[in-house]
Amino acid sequence: MLPIHVSLLIHFIGLGMIFTTIFAGWILTGQYKRAKEWSAKTLHIKSLRAIGLLSPIGVLVMLLSGIGNMTLGPRPYTLFSDAWLSTKLILFVILAATGVIFGARGGRRNKLVHRIAAGTAPEGAEQAVRALDRQQRWFYILELVLLLIILVLSIVKPT
Numbered sequence: 001m002l003p004i005h006v007s008l009l010i011h012f013i014g015l016g017m018i019f020t021t022i023f024a025g026w027i028l029t030g031q032y033k034r035a036k037e038w039s040a041k042t043l044h045i046k047s048l049r050a051i052g053l054l055s056p057i058g059v060l061v062m063l064l065s066g067i068g069n070m071t072l073g074p075r076p077y078t079l080f081s082d083a084w085l086s087t088k089l090i091l092f093v094i095l096a097a098t099g100v101i102f103g104a105r106g107g108r109r110n111k112l113v114h115r116i117a118a119g120t121a122p123e124g125a126e127q128a129v130r131a132l133d134r135q136q137r138w139f140y141i142l143e144l145v146l147l148l149i150i151l152v153l154s155i156v157k158p159t
């Protein structure tokens, strides 16, 4: 097996990790939203946090193996050699950046839910949680759309 094959293999493993974190996050968010009691919501949040910690690992694996794919193949790529790759990289940066932004907002929501469950939340905390919940929904849709566009670009490689 050539180094480029190893790099591609790791790239596909990273792809699986990213898809898993998005789908698992989506399913767990659904369970969290359906839970009636705030104490039950805190339990779902614990699982969501574990999944959330996995996503930066997936992003890092994609980045490192992607650099491997660019440099180890028979025809080396550069940042601007292929339009599909340049577009993919821009979308990848957006994907990672929105992940960081919404990850931080998710963390804020989690803290509020814990405080509501403990009875120590400030006034208006429940509305704030509901607003952050709605944002998280859009976040999952955005991440999935970005990921699908990146995937199609990588497979079709339009010039």
Ligand code: HEM
Pocket: 011, 015, 018, 062, 063, 065, 066, 067, 069, 070, 073, 077, 085, 089, 092, 147, 150, 151, 154, 155
């Ligand atoms: C979520 C992000 C990403 C996804 C979903 C993704 C997906 C894929 C897929 C499915 C392939 C295989 C295409 C094929 O074998 O025909 C591929 C190849 C490749 N990817 Fe990515 N990738 C991502 C991120 C990156 C990044 C960050 C880089 C660069 C730093 C990169 C660079 C490459 C290169 C150079 C190839 C090899 C193309 C070839 O010569 O066949 N990818 N990617």
